[in-house]
Amino acid sequence: MLAAPVLQDTGRTDKEFPVGFFDRFKRVVKANLNSAISKAENPEKMLNQLITDMNQQLIEVKKSVAGAIADEKRIERQMNEQLKQSADWENRAILALKAGKEDLAREALGRKRESDEYAGQYREQWESQHQAVEKLKTHLRGLQQKIEEAQRKKNLLIARSKRVEAQKRIHETMGGLSDTSAFEVFDRMNRRIEDMEAETEALGELVNSGSTEDDIEKQFQALEGSSGGTPDTMLEDLKQKIALEGPQGDTAQNTGDVEDDDLAELKKKLQDDESSGS
Template identity: 25%
Template sequence: MVKQSILGRISTLAKANINAMLDKAEDPQKMLDQMVRDYTNNIAEAEAAVAQTIGNLRMMEEDYREDEEAARSWGQKALAASQKADDFRSQGDAANADKFDNLAKVAIERQMDAERQMKTAEPTIASQREIVDRLKSGLDQMKVKRQQLVSKRDELTARARTADAQTKVADAVKSIDIMDPTSEISRYEEKVRREEARVRGQQELAASSLDSQFESLEDLGEQTEVEARLAALKSGGAPAALEAGSDELTLDYSGEQSGTKTGTGTQA
């Protein structure tokens, strides 16, 4: 019963589905660590049980060999005693012949007893050998399964570390991302853009004010000219703009005045 129980546990553990257990685990890495520890302990227990079973088998095999040797030895003794009895009987010594025949019978009985023990032990030994083979096979499967667990744990640990490193790098990059509107660089860039816009506004406003000033100066010059011409008219002089045609006007007026006077004189 104990051997069957051990065999059942080894078989169950060897057939365990790692992926199914991982799917049910909240933390696969911790689950794998625990599974590796459990498998290591189970393998140690299984090895001890298998070693004990193998030890028992070897003891039975030794007993079988001893019985086999005993049967062969008693058979030889029975043959020797029988031959001795025949020798005494051929010599006419019936008493010694009967004595050695009796010894031969005892040896034969011992031989038969050893053979019975051998025959009884044979199925048990065969069964134990089968159990030992199955236990060894299950133990080997457990060791392979444990190695798979270790490899899976190492792979998962490496992937977890890589993911953690990638997360840290992503966080570091995000913290200096100039496109991030919440970053200090983005806020500083926005401040500079506002300052540049303010300066452009001032420049535009200044340019507009300068144009207005020039327009005012042109209006003032025209008004000044009007005032000057008005003052010239009031003083009886020709405006500066009319001075270019003053000689012609003077000549016209002189001819007209001379003709008038001449005509008057003629008439007189």
């Protein structure tokens, strides 16, 4: 009799195998998430680390699924091997009958039946493993989609986190500005500058008013200086004065002679002054 082949029990049924792996994955991710949320020091760092952990767990799950697929392939090869042996024993039985050896043909058919029985057992195990593997593949695809979705949500959550942080800083800044001491300093400086501007304008008005008085004084001095008249005007005035007095006989004649002498002397004096000045 041919030794019976040993059927390897993978220990993974169509119900227990997928649930066990993915339940473990969920527990690990949930534990990491709760731990990260409890710390919550840096949301961006927390989410990045969470995605890293999920991808690491995904790698482990893929390894397990790959192992299940390898078990399925091994069982399938063993089943096909038993089917091939069954066909070989059948051919040998035919060959023995043709040679007229019925006992040998009967032995070959007995081996064929054993191979068929083992092949049937392998087929049952392979079908069960195949169903489990298909479920694993389906769960794995769903898991990958969830991780991809988590990756997209991570970016949105980080953006929201940064927006909240910016709003928090704005509120803190506004809260700090609620202290009016800084604004009071600005008000005092504003009043001080206004006072300085007023003082500057007052000084400017004083300077301008002094200049106006000086201008008026100069104008009056010019008028007063011109009140005596030039030599020409003085000469005309003197002629008019003499004309008003008119001739008075010999006295007037004598006076005229005296005046002529005076005029000659005055002219001579003016010429001498001009000569000495030149």
